[in-house]
Every structure is written in structure tokens, then in C-alpha cells.
């Protein structure tokens with residue numbers, strides 16, 4: 001079994017890097033990068049690169065798949081004709097602040113909009129950031145009251161932002177309140193934390209996730225190198241606490257747009273006891289066009305993997321339909337797999 005990727009960038013900082021100057025000082029920008037261009041990006045979209053992710057970046061590699069995910073690019077200020085703010089249409093499906101109810105039996109709860117890292121392809125990039133979106137206690141009570149009076153909802157999906165940015169105490173309080181609602185059968189959390197900031201997965205956080213009701217944690221990762229030894233240890237703490245781990249990824253040009261890269265990613269997930277669940281087609285958020293992989297290419301990539309990897313490594317390849325129409329399965333179809 002190959003070892004998880006070691007840390008590579010010896011210049012990496014011990015703190016999260018949050019602006020263009022900090023990235024430059026850490027040696028993470030390509031030679032000749034103009035800081036003014038990146039500062040203009042930072043004025044619109046948040047930047048954060050954790051020490052764990054900075055350590056993985058090879059500054060000498062202009063095609064580094066980790067850098068591509070986190071290092072800003074002036075191209076982010078150009079909006080392609082097909083790109084829109086709120087591409088998943090959260091706003092029209094928001095009955096009370098922080099809740100998105102798109103499907104009958106499940107609903108999202110976004111307790112905060114801060115993340116450990118800010119991904120350059122994020123579909124909520126217009127709203128996520130270090131200062132925004134923390135629901136007040138009153139708003140959280142209103143959201144909980146909405147769940148209590150909506151018996152059709154059997155599953156609550158905590159997302160954001162990243163719910164694991166909450167303190168263990170606050171998270172435990174919120175999960176216990178949700179789990180106490182009789183018709184809520186399943187809780188799910190979507191998070192980047194186990195790979196992007198594994199040190200945050202402390203024993204206290206793992207204990208906060210230990211519930212009587214089933215809790216699924218959907219780990220967002222896009223490249224095998226994100227599964228460092230520290231990330232693997234964090235995942236082990238979570239499974240040890242009884243959390244069921246699923247994986248979600250985005251198909252991204254320059255990050256995982258080859259059968260080899262996807263195979264490596266899904267195999268790394270399984271070694272971390274993470275079942276690949278969703279591979280997402282990129283949502284058309286503003287300034288993200290450079291990451292686009294056409295759906296036909298994505299189908300061909302998955303078809304190439306069909307007999308190469310165990311079915312356990314096989315995610316469902318999905319795309320959000322416009323106007324909040326929900327997820328559609330992209331493929332591959334029978335004829336694609338020859």
C-alpha cells in the first residue's frame with residue numbers, strides 16, 4: 001500500500017495564509033506574480049491556505065494540483081457568460097435564514113459560512129468568508145423551530161461554510177438539538193476540515209460527533225495528495241467515534257482531470273475508510289471557468305475506471321440542474337463502458 005503523501009514545502013507557514021503578501025512570503029506564488037492582481041481578487045473572494053495544505057504545495061510545479069485549488073488567480077475576476085452567482089439557487093429555497101429546503105425529505109442547515117480554506121472553484125464563493133454568515137443564537141433557534149415544525153424532513157445536512165469550524169461545544173449542542181427532533185432520522189455534515197486542517201479534528205471534536213442517531217460525515221477532497229498522514233489520523237479519530245465517512249469531490253481541470261488522478265483520489269479515500277459518494281460536475285460560479293471539464297469528458301474518465309477499480313471506489317457523478325432543480329446523474333451510461 002503506498003504511503004500517504006508527505007509534506008513537501010519546507011517553507012510552509014505555521015499559520016493560515018490569508019492574503020497575497022502572506023502567500024508570497026511563504027514562497028507559494030509563481031515567479032513574476034503581480035501582487036496587485038491577486039489583491040484585487042482578494043478584495044472580492046476570501047483567501048485561506050492552511051499550514052497543512054501549504055506544506056503540500058510544490059512552488060516549483062506550475063501545474064501543482066493543490067496550488068490550483070487554493071492559490072488565487074486574476075482570472076477569477078472574469079465572469080464567463082454562463083456563470084452566475086448562487087448557481088445552486090439556495091436563495092429561493094430558503095424558508096428561514098440558514099436553511100435550504102430543496103427536496104421533500106431533507107434540508108440544509110448552514111450554521112456559518114467560514115471555512116478552513118477557500119477553494120477557488122467554490123459554488124458559494126460569493127458568500128463564504130472569515131467574517132460572514134455565523135447564525136446568531138436567535139437565528140439558530142428560528143432554524144431549529146423550522147425543522148421541528150417540518151415533519152417531512154428526515155435528514156439534516158449541515159454545510160456552510162464548514163460546520164467543523166464551530167467549537168466542539170457549540171457543535172455538540174447543535175447536533176443534540178437536531179437529534180432530539182423525533183422525525184429527524186439522519187444527520188449529515190459536509191466538511192473540508194479532515195483533510196485541509198486535520199489538527200482541528202481533536203478528541204473533543206470527535207466526541208461532539210458521537211450521537212445516538214446515525215451521523216454521516218461527507219469529506220470534501222479532490223486529490224490523493226490531500227490524504228496526508230495527519231489527515232489519515234484525523235479520519236481514524238472520526239471513525240473511532242462511530243462517524244460514517246463518505247467522500248465528495250469536484251471534477252476539476254488541472255486537479256483531477258485524468259483517470260489516474262481520479263483512481264488515486266478514490267483509492268486514497270478508501271484507505272482512509274472514506275466511501276466515495278459524489279463526484280460533482282463544476283457548478284458555474286463566477287470566475288471559475290478555468291476549472292471546467294466538459295461532462296462528456298467526465299463520463300469518459302469514469303467509464304475508463306469502471307473495471308479498473310473496485311465498486312467501493314465508484315462515486316455517483318452528478319450535476320446540479322439550473323434554478324435549484326436538484327442533482328441529476330451525469331453518467332456514464334451502459335454504452336460508455338465498453
Ligand code: SF4
Pocket residue numbers: 114115116117118119121122123124125128160161162192220
Ligand atoms: S470548503 Fe467548501 S464551502 Fe468552503 S470554500 Fe471550499 S468548497 Fe466552498
